[in-house]
Amino acid sequence: MRATPNLPAARYWQTHAGLMLLLAACIGLGSVYAATTPLFDASDEVWHYPMVRHIADTGNLPVLDPADPGPWRQEAGQPPLYYFLMAQATRFIDTSDMARVRWLNPHADVGILTTDGNRNLVVHTAAESWPWHGTALAVRVIRLLSVLLAAGTVWCTYEIGLAVLARDRWLAACAAGFVAFTPMFLFISGTVNNDNLAMLLASLIVLLLVRMAAAPAAASVRQPAAHALLGLLLGLGALSKLSLLALFPVAAAVIGVLQIADWRSPAQRGAPGSMQRHALRLTRMLLLVFGIAALAAGWWFVRNLQLYGTPTGLNQFVAVLGVRSHPAGLQQLWSEREGFMRTFWGLFGGVNVPFPGWVYSMLNTFALVAGSGAFIFAGRMARRSALHSWLPLAVIIVAPLAVFVALLRWSTFTWSSQGRLMFTAIQSLAVLFAAGIAAWFPARWRTARNVCLSVPVLAMLALSAAAPIWIIAPAYAAPTPADLTQMKQTVGAGFGTPPSMRLLGYTLGATQVQPGDDAELTLYWQVLAPMQRDWSVFVHLIDEAQTIVAQRDTFPGLGRQPTRLLQPGQLLADRYVLRVPQTACAPARLQVQVGLYDFATGERLLTDTGAEYALLAELPLLAAAGGVPNALAINLENQVQLSGYELGPRTLHAGDALRLTLHWRALRAPAANYTVFVQVRGTGDQVWGQHDGWPLDGNAPTAAWQPGQDYADAHTLQLAANTPPGTYSVQVGMYNDRDERLTVISAGGEWGDNFVTLCPIRVASPD
Incomplete structure (x- = not known):
């Protein structure tokens, strides 16, 4: 792919000196993150690297096996291109010490923000120290190569910015700076992670689509070489991360719009056979693009079909990864927005090393201002009639939307509502960020616009430069001597x-x-x-x-x-x-x-x-204050509150009866007649006792409840006669006639499980 059109390559870097500085800063900071972050204490690196090593050692891909996940776990189901490339780069290194270097901490609090520590995913020893050798050397080499891939994403963002933002180099540089100085982007760039190749390929795809969209339709529709390159990039993208499949329909839409625009152009309008010629050309171009993509990536999907019964292998991937206790609705996903944004801006380590809260507030404010301005910018562009004026903008709007919709669906049944998973669209988001801030300023206020654009970029630069020493390194510092x-x-x-x-x-x-x-x-x-x-x-x-x-x-x-x-x-x-x-x-x-x-x-x-x-x-x-035993205030979808409970006896034998009184309060008139369930669950979530029924033995149907009313709801359930000795959890909740349970809403507004776990009981051995 050529550099900026109409500019000789020899003069490119001289003309775009600001881009050179951004790339140097990105590579420099990414290298600092790569050196500062302890080995394997980065998002899933502990699973990604064993994939690379297995391929380097055997030349083959591992097989997903939920019964024996292996050191790569669910990553064995990832598209393999990144791992193949990194295996080739490190196959000369003896990594027989991986088991010693990759010393797992079985108690690590992954994805949990703790106040007492225990964040490290692995135990760090002198084997990681300089001079690097063995596994430590291989990981560091891959990290540095990943930084270079990330720099490629920054370059693509700059070029996309030029194409969409009227060749305004300041706006394009600010968009590239947004990418280069997003702390989480730099953190991921300095780790072994297939996101780094996926981000670059996604950015190249968007850049090519934007350039096709920006050219006159008559020229774009007659470029088989560009379409062939697009097909190759799409195929390689599908071989790097499944989320890039979301760009396939975007590419098809751009090709279709350009063909329609050429057909409707004055030169073609009314010409005999014009519709048939354009329909035939559209078919040929689509076959060219997706045929090449299939040739590049199809073998891997066929392999999945043979091994797992599905082209993507997601059935086995999810079996290893794990799923939510119940599918998340839009309200629950919306309630997870704080964590989503944190993992976009910067949540380091095993998703357990955060910035202070004020950092997220500042960055979210920048995003809110830019996002609001992006609507203004899009409105202005939509009023332009020329296709090449608004279609490039449409590409960078639709591409992240497609990625987001795919992520939304994935997050409904897995715990994957992480903002970093939007990084395959970060190039488009960055251009919209720059355009959104610029949209608040009249054209004559160019200097003020440029100054204000610099503020968030420089703030992000400062945060990114400080984070390795300020946030990451202290999280893994050696304990202080005992006093x-x-x-x-x-x-x-x-x-x-x-x-x-x-x-x-x-x-x-x-x-x-x-x-x-x-x-x-x-x-x-x-x-x-x-x-x-x-x-x-x-x-x-x-x-x-x-x-x-x-x-x-x-x-x-x-x-x-x-x-x-x-x-x-x-x-x-x-x-x-x-x-x-x-x-x-x-x-x-x-x-x-x-x-x-x-x-x-x-x-x-x-x-x-x-x-x-x-x-x-x-x-x-001590008992919590309240008018009932074990006073609580657990909100079930803003309809019912569990205000407390009485449970006894706490120690039982197999076959005994457990008595439980649940104290409910109606927060509003419930939307349906809900059934209360009480379950005694053991290892593997096996149910050893259960009772379901309307409240008060059916005498107080929830549809008749009035806001503010309290109900004491007694239940008795029999433990199974073969219940083994041990400790068991007691879970309660409500469901409607469609078996849809009410979900717990925390005091902070987050939606969680669709059951409440009370205090445990113990089943004693027979006397």
């Missing part, structure tokens, strides 16, 4: 025979808690001897029914210091934050139990007294 002067209570419990670890003492941050509170606990450990196994720390809050009310499980050092790495004499001070569930049964007295166990086997490391844990203290759990 034993802060320890309030002494324990002295040894673990192991002879003891390998000693729990010196603790500091408990609260003397009492209520449902919904956080309980803070700092444990002080001393390492006594080297350990050959990775023991995990558990902290449990146990109630009188011997069920776990809250827990925290991590490697020592909040995930950063497995016991195999600890040295005798080392002191640790680990701070844990345990969230007491809102639905916890209260009042109660909670035992604070601490111990060590092997995550792989479940085996506990006994104390020097033979116990499975050290009992630290009792923590009173």
Whole structure:
């Protein structure tokens, strides 16, 4: 693809010096992210790289297998082009040390924002340090190659901006700067991720479509070479990421519009056989484009059909990835908009290392101003009659809409409402961003316009430059040395025979808690001897029914210091934050139990007294204020509130009856007669007891409820006679005559599960 039309290549970079600076900044910052982000502690890199290594070692693609997902997990179902290219670039590197370098943290809080740490997806050791070798070298090489791919996306954005924005180099540079300095874009660019190739190919496709749309229709419709190139890019795009399939109908629409425009042109209007000639040419061009695309990518879809029974293999992909508990409606997806925008602007690590809140507020404000202005800009362009004036704009509007609709559908049944998945359309969004801000200024205010355009771009540059040192590096910093002067209570419990670890003492941050509170606990450990196994720390809050009310499980050092790495004499001070569930049964007295166990086997490391844990203290759990037991305020789709509940007995035997009273309040007149369900669920979500019925044994149908009225709704359910001993969850909710459940809406407006989990019960062994 040529550089900017009508400009000799020798003068291109001299004329577009601003673009050179942007590309240099993008490559420089992307390289900083690539060097700063710890290996595999980036969005799905821990699964992407094993795909590359497998291809480099075997020359073959792995097979998706939900029963044995392998180290690549769902990424085995991704289109393979990126992985093939990166495998060729790194096949000369000996990566036999991957298992040692890719040391998974089994307790990592992926996608969860915690206040006590445990963010690292893998354990980081000296094997990652400079000079790089083995797996560390291969990953760094791929990261740097990915940065170059990202720079290509920035270049495409600039060229698209020139084509759409009347060759205004300042606007085009600001659009390219928006891409280059979006922190999440830079973060992804510095990781092993197929998004980097997908973004470049999507940008090349949009650039070619925009140039075809900007040229006179008579010229565009007679360019078989351009159509062949478009087909090749579409095929390669389909081989890089399935989301690029959304651009296929966009390409077909542009080709069709150009053919129709040429047919309706004065030179063709009324000519004998004109309609037939154009219909035949349209058919030939579509066959050319999609025939080449099929030749490039069809083999992979045929492979999927043979292996998985579907051309995309998404049935097996989803089986490995996992799905939501129920399909999300538009209201639920809208409620997830905050997380969506965070993952667009910058949510690092395993989607668990955020910016401060004010950063997102600032960036969202920029987007709101630009988005509003984009409507103004589009309105002005729509009034122009010349096709080549408005069709390029239509391309950069329709392309992200197509990607968004595809993502919306994907997000209805998977937890994929992440803004970064829109990055295949970031080039179009960036041009609309620049055009939207510029639209607020009259043409004569060019200087003011340029200054205001610079503000968000420079702010994003500052954020992007600061984030690696300000946000990312501190998230993985080594724990600070233990300060034993802060320890309030002494324990002295040894673990192991002879003891390998000693729990010196603790500091408990609260003397009492209520449902919904956080309980803070700092444990002080001393390492006594080297350990050959990775023991995990558990902290449990146990109630009188011997069920776990809250827990925290991590490697020592909040995930950063497995016991195999600890040295005798080392002191640790680990701070844990345990969230007491809102639905916890209260009042109660909670035992604070601490111990060590092997995550792989479940085996506990006994104390020097033979116990499975050290009992630290009792923590009173006070009942929440309210006029009913276990007072709550759980909103079910703004129709009904679960105000509280009574449950008993908490300890049962197989075949026993569980009695439960649910306290409901009508928030408004319910839209239907809802059935209440109560289920006792065990491992694998198997139901061991259930009761369904209208409230109050059918005497209070919800359609007759009045806003503000309270109802005490009693249920009795029988446990199955073969219920094995163990701990079971109790789930309740409501559904209508179409089996559609009411969804829980949080206090912040987010839609969640379509059931409420109450406090657990325990089924005891037969006497």
